[in-house]
Amino acid sequence: MKILGFDTAAPANTIGLVDDDRLLADCAWEARDNSLQRIVLNIDLVLKRAGVALRDIDGLAVGIGPGSWTGGKVGVTVAKTLAYAVDKPICGVPSFEALAYQSRSLSVQLCPLVAAGRDTVYAAFYRPRARALVKQGDYYVGSIEGLTAAVKEPTLFLGKPAHIHRQALAEALGPLASFGSPSDSPAGSAFAWTAWPRLRRGDSDDALSLSPLYLTEYLAHALLAKRRQDREPRG
Amino acid sequence: MLILGIETSCDETAAALVEDGAILSNVISSQIDLHARYGGVVPEIASRKHVEAIGYVIREAFDTARRRPSQIDGIAVSARYGLIGSLVVGVAAAKSLAYALKVPLVGTHHIEGHIFAPILSHPGIPMPHVCLTVSGGHTMLVHVKGPCRYEVMGNTVDDAAGEAFDKIAKFLDIGFPGGPAIDRLALKGSRTAFDLPRPLVRSRSLDFSFSGLKTCVVNMFRDRPPEGLPLPDVAASFQEAVVDVLVSKALQAAERKAVSAISVTGGVSSNRRLGEAFQEACGRRGLAVFFPLPDLRTDNAAMVAAAGTARLAQGEVSGLDLNAVASAPLESLR
Numbered sequence: 001m002k003i004l005g006f007d008t009a010a011p012a013n014t015i016g017l018v019d020d021d022r023l024l025a026d027c028a029w030e031a032r033d034n035s036l037q038r039i040v041l042n043i044d045l046v047l048k049r050a051g052v053a054l055r056d057i058d059g060l061a062v063g064i065g066p067g068s069w070t071g072g073k074v075g076v077t078v079a080k081t082l083a084y085a086v087d088k089p090i091c092g093v094p095s096f097e098a099l100a101y102q103s104r105s106l107s108v109q110l111c112p113l114v115a116a117g118r119d120t121v122y123a124a125f126y127r128p129r130a131r132a133l134v135k136q137g138d139y140y141v142g143s144i145e146g147l148t149a150a151v152k153e154p155t156l157f158l159g160k161p162a163h164i165h166r167q168a169l170a171e172a173l174g175p176l177a178s179f180g181s182p183s184d185s186p187a188g189s190a191f192a193w194t195a196w197p198r199l200r201r202g203d204s205d206d207a208l209s210l211s212p213l214y215l216t217e218y219l220a221h222a223l224l225a226k227r228r229q230d231r232e233p234r235g
Numbered sequence: 236m237l238i239l240g241i242e243t244s245c246d247e248t249a250a251a252l253v254e255d256g257a258i259l260s261n262v263i264s265s266q267i268d269l270h271a272r273y274g275g276v277v278p279e280i281a282s283r284k285h286v287e288a289i290g291y292v293i294r295e296a297f298d299t300a301r302r303r304p305s306q307i308d309g310i311a312v313s314a315r316y317g318l319i320g321s322l323v324v325g326v327a328a329a330k331s332l333a334y335a336l337k338v339p340l341v342g343t344h345h346i347e348g349h350i351f352a353p354i355l356s357h358p359g360i361p362m363p364h365v366c367l368t369v370s371g372g373h374t375m376l377v378h379v380k381g382p383c384r385y386e387v388m389g390n391t392v393d394d395a396a397g398e399a400f401d402k403i404a405k406f407l408d409i410g411f412p413g414g415p416a417i418d419r420l421a422l423k424g425s426r427t428a429f430d431l432p433r434p435l436v437r438s439r440s441l442d443f444s445f446s447g448l449k450t451c452v453v454n455m456f457r458d459r460p461p462e463g464l465p466l467p468d469v470a471a472s473f474q475e476a477v478v479d480v481l482v483s484k485a486l487q488a489a490e491r492k493a494v495s496a497i498s499v500t501g502g503v504s505s506n507r508r509l510g511e512a513f514q515e516a517c518g519r520r521g522l523a524v525f526f527p528l529p530d531l532r533t534d535n536a537a538m539v540a541a542a543g544t545a546r547l548a549q550g551e552v553s554g555l556d557l558n559a560v561a562s563a564p565l566e567s568l569r
Binding site for chain 1: 279282283285286287289290291293294304319320323324326327328330331332334335336555556557558559
């Protein structure tokens with residue numbers, strides 16, 4: 001089964017083409033603000049390198065964030081439009097799952113982190129089971145201190161914020177905390193392989209309604225809510 | 236030539252199929268209700284909604300036209316001028332589709348799309364002509380020398396005319412978007428009830444300024460209780476001031492270029508008083524005046540397809556590295 005996986009929500013944009021458990025071709029480049037400019041050209045590059053036509057792939061996997069807001073929208077729009085044009089199934093893959101993919105056969109709880117600006121992080125908890133990831137509870141948005149309060153068992157922290165906040169995590173959690181890869185941009189193949197079990201059993205997302213994963217509300221929405229609150233009579 | 240147009244510059248997600256000047260479909264998904272509570276377009280909301288809507292809008296454009304994606308000869312997309320978070324969605328969809336279908340892609344300027352709305356509506360429109368394009372995002376006078384050949388003659392130095400309508404409507408608390416709200420109210424009011432300035436109307440320059448007019452209205456009525464405001468008179472007088480300036484500058488531009496026709500396009504071209512004033516003024520001077528079909532006045536993708544058809548006919552094609560550019564002069568197009 002040939003799956004084209006790509007992500008433009010992370011600091012580096014990545015594309016990978018896999019055929020079952022084989023990597024056929026891949027590509028990565030620093031995103032800056034050129035996700036839109038490069039993504040389709042680089043998809044073409046990866047497909048050509050593997051000698052595979054877009055019509056011959058069996059499915060698409062795309063990173064839905066969280067991460068760069070604009071980058072995430074570009075990736076999801078490209079993926080849904082390609083899926084529509086060549087009529088292929090598509091899976092949206094949260095950044096967290098791709099970050100945790102490499103560690104899916106370990107026996108500790110996994111906590112991939114994504115930078116959310118200032119001192120805030122996005123996080124998710126997974127328990128590996130039979131080389132698959134089972135999500136525990138809701139996604140987390142908040143401070144590192146708030147995150148450590150929720151950790152009660154041995155946990156492997158992944159992603160760049162884990163590296164940046166390593167000292168704070170280690171001090172708060174002691175032996176419960178361990179640290180994995182500090183990379184913040186999983187390979188395109190990690191997105192493809194994360195989606196593989198789903199696509200193999202015929203489970204996919206609806207291409208047209210697929211959206212990035214937003215874990216924070218609009219700033220405008222928050223301001224409006226605050227203004228309403230301020231207008232409420234006090235007492 | 237069967238061309239798919241895509242437009243996501245601001246808060247309208249649009250796709251259309253145009254074949255040799257015939258509009259086969261013109262699908263517009265407006266987000267206006269979502270932005271109304273904020274009194275203006277919120278860029279992040281607009282961008283998120285484009286991602287949700289774009290696939291459905293493109294599919295509907297094909298379904299309505301009873302055509303399949305494999306039948307198109309090219310794709311045109313508004314790639315320049317607008318909210319960057321909005322533009323990227325249309326450009327991402329357009330280039331992906333062009334790549335998957337192996338058809339040529341052409342990026343157009345949002346303003347160029349508006350210039351093509353009256354051309355698409357009235358194929359006999361004389362070339363060259365002068366185009367007044369006016370909306371919530373821009374106010375521009377353009378000498379249209381020929382298809383895809385433009386000279387910008389005037390521009391707003393501050394607010395767009397439609398933006399001034401929105402801000403006055405917000406001040407009067409009569410709803411968003413402001414244009415239609417003021418247009419409706421003004422029908423019942425007197426155009427001469429209040430003596431408002433006509434900014435830059437006597438200047439040799441063809442530029443516009445609406446910020447001072449807006450401030451003047453706000454200062455005039457700020458201290459009055461809202462329930463005591465003569466809303467219809469304020470709306471009619473304000474609207475008349477804007478219309479006066481727009482008509483007068485467009486006529487000056489037409490005279491300078493010695494053209495026989497003026498086109499008026501963009502969302503504000505739906506304003507009833509503006510239409511009336513242009514018919515009167517152009518009639519007196521023996522000038523022809525052209526407005527787009529009603530569906531082509533606000534942002535739409537049929538106008539983009541028309542502009543793209545003209546560019547493709549000249550052999551122009553964009554690469555798959557086409558990028559979105561928020562602010563680009565109209566003349567920057569090759």
